[in-house]
Amino acid sequence: MGFKEYRGEKITVYFDGDICQHAAECVKGLPEVFNVKAKPWISLDHADVKNVVEVINRCPSGALKYKI
Template sequence: MEKIIRYPHPNGEITVIWKPALCTHAGVCVRALPQVYRPNQRPWCKPEYALSKELIEQIEGCPSGALTYELKT
């Protein structure tokens, strides 16, 4: 089964979703939001360091589709 890891933002608005099998580790996310994506730490994704709109903009730039997001309505 495909592995899916969820990183909920404490603001309750957005959850970052990462599918490691799709990630090409090109580091586009790390360059865009280094305060959020910290490959040397666990968890490596810390959505609390960005606004929801900043995360959305960056996630839409993930070249592999490994990063997606879910909004609370």
């Protein structure tokens, strides 16, 4: 599968579903950005970039990466 790219106005997030451990740190941390019931499930323009980075840095598997 590899990384899937999600672009926002100020940040791009990459998600690797192959290594995701489903700890849900992202979903619990910013449900308005990381919503598994939505398509696409990552919507980056619903939160401040600083908050998105903070939540991504809590990802225990490293499945989420970002580029500003």
